[in-house]
Amino acid sequence: MKGLMNTQLGAVVIDPEVIARYAGSVAVECFGIVGMAMVSMKDGLVKLVLGDNLTRGVHVIIQDNRITLNFHVIVSYGVSISAVADNLISNVKYKVEEFTGMSIEKINIFVEGVRVID
Numbered sequence: 001m002k003g004l005m006n007t008q009l010g011a012v013v014i015d016p017e018v019i020a021r022y023a024g025s026v027a028v029e030c031f032g033i034v035g036m037a038m039v040s041m042k043d044g045l046v047k048l049v050l051g052d053n054l055t056r057g058v059h060v061i062i063q064d065n066r067i068t069l070n071f072h073v074i075v076s077y078g079v080s081i082s083a084v085a086d087n088l089i090s091n092v093k094y095k096v097e098e099f100t101g102m103s104i105e106k107i108n109i110f111v112e113g114v115r116v117i118d
Contacts, residue, residue, distance in 0.1 A: 003062050003102050014100055016060035023069055024058045026095045032084035037072040037112035066105040067096065074113040085109050 003014035024036055036057025059070040069092065075084055093104045 003065055003067070003100060005065070005101055012101075014102075016062055017055055019062075019067065019069075019096065019100060020055040020058040020060045022099055023060070023071075023092055023096050024055055026092050027058070027071055027073065027088055030084065030088045030091055032076050032079040033088065034074045034076055034115045034117065037074050037110075062102070063105075065102050067100070067102055068106045068108070069096070069104065070108045070110065072110045072112050074115050075111055077114050077116045081111055085111075 002016065003019070005012045005014075027033055028035055038056040057072045059072075061068040061070075071088065071092075073088070075081055088109060089107050092107060097104055
């Protein structure tokens with residue numbers, strides 16, 4: 001479902017892929033996040049997603065102009081996962097709400113792996 005806002009001048013429709021791309025770019029800027037993860041259904045392996053494919057690690061659900069975000073991330077080795085998750089939630093919630101004008105209902109974070117940073 002797409003996000004819909006009615007204004008005085010007309011309707012604004014936001015595609016979930018736009019929100020996923022923006023949310024993914026905000027997420028990888030957060031401290032402790034190495035990148036987004038893509039879980040392969042075929043073999044069950046987790047792949048690190050970088051660059052233009054950030055939408056593969058983010059799933060967006062829009063219902064009644066309220067957004068639910070599911071992040072599949074890979075975190076840095078040695079960082080507090082709860083601190084990284086809190087930072088990710090607060091940054092994404094603020095920036096996506098400002099970007100879209102819609103409210104965030106829920107943010108779910110699935111830590112799919114840990115990676116040592118050189």
